[in-house]
Amino acid sequence: MVTDLPKPTLKVVLCSPRGFCAGVVRAIESVERALAIYGAPVYVRHEIVHNRYVVDSLRAKGAIFVEELSEVPDNKSPVIFSAHGVARAIPEEAAQRNLLTLDATCPLVTKVHREAEIHYRRQREIVLIGHAGHPEVVGTMGQLPLGSITLVESIQHAEKFIPRDENNLAYVTQTTLSVDDTAEIVEVLKRRFPNIVGPHKEDICYATTNRQEAVKRVAPVVDAMIVVGAPNSSNSQRLREVAQRAGCPRAVLMQRAADINWSDFDGVKRLGITAGASAPEVLVEEIMGAFAARFVLDIETVSAIEEGVFFPLPRPLREHEPAE
Numbered sequence: 380m381v382t383d384l385p386k387p388t389l390k391v392v393l394c395s396p397r398g399f400c401a402g403v404v405r406a407i408e409s410v411e412r413a414l415a416i417y418g419a420p421v422y423v424r425h426e427i428v429h430n431r432y433v434v435d436s437l438r439a440k441g442a443i444f445v446e447e448l449s450e451v452p453d454n455k456s457p458v459i460f461s462a463h464g465v466a467r468a469i470p471e472e473a474a475q476r477n478l479l480t481l482d483a484t485c486p487l488v489t490k491v492h493r494e495a496e497i498h499y500r501r502q503r504e505i506v507l508i509g510h511a512g513h514p515e516v517v518g519t520m521g522q523l524p525l526g527s528i529t530l531v532e533s534i535q536h537a538e539k540f541i542p543r544d545e546n547n548l549a550y551v552t553q554t555t556l557s558v559d560d561t562a563e564i565v566e567v568l569k570r571r572f573p574n575i576v577g578p579h580k581e582d583i584c585y586a587t588t589n590r591q592e593a594v595k596r597v598a599p600v601v602d603a604m605i606v607v608g609a610p611n612s613s614n615s616q617r618l619r620e621v622a623q624r625a626g627c628p629r630a631v632l633m634q635r636a637a638d639i640n641w642s643d644f645d646g647v648k649r650l651g652i653t654a655g656a657s658a659p660e661v662l663v664e665e666i667m668g669a670f671a672a673r674f675v676l677d678i679e680t681v682s683a684i685e686e687g688v689f690f691p692l693p694r695p696l697r698e699h700e701p702a703e
């Protein structure tokens with residue numbers, strides 16, 4: 380219905396930083412570079428990052444996404460491991476089959492794998508704070524023999540956990556957790572087991588921390604917050620929870636403009652927008668475009684911190700980098 384009524388004004392507060400982190404950029408570029416070097420198809424074990432738009436775009440360029448190595452044929456096509464990391468058994472199986480592998484595991488996830496290995500070598504029992512079933516958790520637990528790592532998902536778990544030897548304990552964490560929830564779990568573990576060892580704070584990555592910090596600043600001053608991201612993206616889900624806890628009455632996770640349920644935004648005068656680390660800026664723009672069709676947007680950006688993190692591509696891909 381065309382109307383001559385003037386569009387109402389909507390204040391939009393953009394959180395910064397938002398969207399792609401250095402690990403996601405590296406993982407996506409790894410697939411693109413592999414396609415350029417080896418030609419299509421290249422196989423990718425698991426969604427390279429948790430975003431359907433990204434996955435569909437790479438699929439259109441020749442990437443084939445699989446969940447297990449058994450789906451990869453014995454030919455010369457490379458297989459890329461996703462940013463979330465993989466259990467040790469996966470590269471071992473690939474080596475046995477002589478598959479060409481490229482590891483796009485985020486270096487900050489690899490760092491957690493190495494921490495867990497060091498604790499294991501020092502014969503410490505390891506607690507992993509994280510969410511069951513998330514591929515990063517599966518990958519981290521799979522670095523060590525079964526039973527070496529106990530997953531703790533909540534404060535209640537931390538209160539009930541019974542170690543073999545409370546004086547020989549260590550903890551590591553998933554990289555994409557809620558900073559505040561994790562701090563509470565660590566506090567319980569430290570209270571119950573004062574000799575537990577772990578990282579200085581936790582292993583939550585810079586990108587997760589910074590995106591949550593920006594949301595905490597914006598959430599109290601808006602009527603609703605959109606988190607652009609996928610339901611299976613851990614850091615996007617955490618942004619939605621952080622917005623709610625920081626006082627935003629309506630925090631909604633959405634992937635595309637087509638997902639907007641306009642009744643959710645009835646009466647909203649100030650709208651916050653952020654995006655999970657795996658959500659491309661083009662989707663933020665698409666959603667803002669949908670709002671711009673109904674409102675005159677008055678846009679402000681609230682910045683928590685400037686980011687300048689960059690991770691080089693996996694070595695085999697770097698060696699093929701075009702000369703400057």
Ligand code: SF4
Nearest residue numbers: 400402485554584656
């Ligand atoms: S969210 Fe953090 S750990 Fe995950 S890919 Fe990005 S930088 Fe790496």
